Amino acid sequence: MAPATGRPAHSTDRGGYFAVVDPSTGEAFDEAPDRRPEELDLVVDRARAAWPGWRADPAARRTALLAAADAVDAAAAALAPLLTREQGKPLTESHAEVARTAARLRYFAELDIGAQPITDDRPVHSRLRWRSIGAVAAIVPWNFPLQLASAKFAPALAAGNTMVLKPSPSTPLATRMLGAVLAGSLPEGVLTVVTGREPLGARLASHPGIRHVTFTGSAATGRAVAAGAAASLARVTLELGGNDAAILLDDVDVEEIADRLFWAAFRNCGQVCMAVKRVYAPARLHNRVVEALAHRASTTVVGPGLDPASRIGPVSNAPQLARVEQRTARALADGGRAAAGGHRLDRPGYFFAPTILADVPPDSPVVTEEQFGPVLPVLPYDSLDEAVRAANDTGFGLGGSVWSTDLDRAAAVAERLECGTAWINHHAELSLAQPFAGAKDSGVGVAGGPWGLYGNLRPFVVHRPEEA
DSSP states (O other), X not given: OOSSOOSOOOSSOBTTEEEEEETTTTEEEEEEEOOOGGGHHHHHHHHHHHHHHHHXXXXXXXXXXXXXXXXXXXXXXXXXXXXXXXXXXXXXXXXHHHHHHHHHHHHHHHOOXXXXXXXOSSSEEEEEEXXXXXXXXXXXXXXXXXXXXXXHHHHHHHTTOEEEEEOOTTSOHHHHHHHHHHHTTSOTTSEEEOOOOTTHHHHHHHOTTOSEEEEESOHHHHHHHHXXXXXXXXXXXXXXXXXXXXXXXXXXXXXXXXXXXXXXXXXXXXXXXXXXXXXXXXXXXXHHHHHHHHHHHHHSOBOOTTSTTOSBOOOSSHHHHHHHHHHHHHHHHTTOEEEEOOSBOSSSSSOBOOEEEESOOTXXXXXXXXXXXXXXXEEEESSHHHHHHHHHOSSEESEEEEEOSOHHHHHHHHTXXXXXXXXXXOOSOOOTTSOBOOEETXXXXXXXHHHHHHTTEEEEEEEEEXXX
């Protein structure tokens, strides 16, 4: 699998390839193969052919995955700049993403899949073992191309499955390079990266040779993925975004939490599924919270990710920039006020000023829907019950947080949030060992930790009579 093509950049697509755009300039800088849906048959056949050998030797799998992790670390100097070039994030964040990819490979390589005895009253010995599923598929979005890819392929491969991995057409190059790096440690057919535009993803999700489809993206596309997979009764794991709320209690120290709260919302230009996307502050503290966040928004350096001075990069692609602009314009038209930002920056590329919104009606789309960009509404509340109701009044249920100097009180409020993960005095921090799952429209299934591994396995039970 080749990395970035090395062909001259083109501003328009041509047969067999599509252009990849640098969001810091808005111009194409390279291209990637545009695989046709009918080509998937051969790719899936190779994955299925590689499965028996890969699943047969757990010790060899572990050795291969640990070697793959070392190879990823060794390739960081090439992977991280390419990731920044196509996705936009600051180079330090790209290096962190590469490191997380290697760490996840090591974590799942070391997890043990042990047999378990089943105790019951019958005169038989029952033993539960776990078996791999077969050839599986992963469809990955553009906000964390490598990290989210590894969240899918590391547990799948550790479980003994083989995988076909499709990155977003916005960010195919670093994933192709990652595939080339991993190919040096993995047998042929164990992990194949395919790039292309729709309907390639739809065909992969519905391919009859795929036994499990894992997808991260919008709820609408997730429903389509699930419908496609249903045709062959393949299982699905869907992570479908969030509209996470942060509730500030009335004893909070605004200045003490302001930096953490700001970066919980604006890391990766706000393009994080579990970022803070709404802040609820007590009415008497509301203006102070707005001012503290607006100061940080207006003084944080925004620029190309390869510039060491940049803390926030561009929005990753033109359609997402348009969505952020539309949501912000609607909020301002609804009576909202931009305490900072509120507009696209007047420079080449997809740059949008970090934006703090106040006085936004609670039914404005920037509050009720996922904006997925550098825009944060801050809403006042009079009673804590009101704040909890507002936080839960969304179709999403990925994460949420509570901020207070009284940890017990904050924990009691966190218990009331309708989400998969609740944080106290921080947000959007996950260890490799913990489950990651959402409620409501935020998804189906579990990623992370042992739960993510077992999601890639099926149970197999052997009953043996007791000796006479």
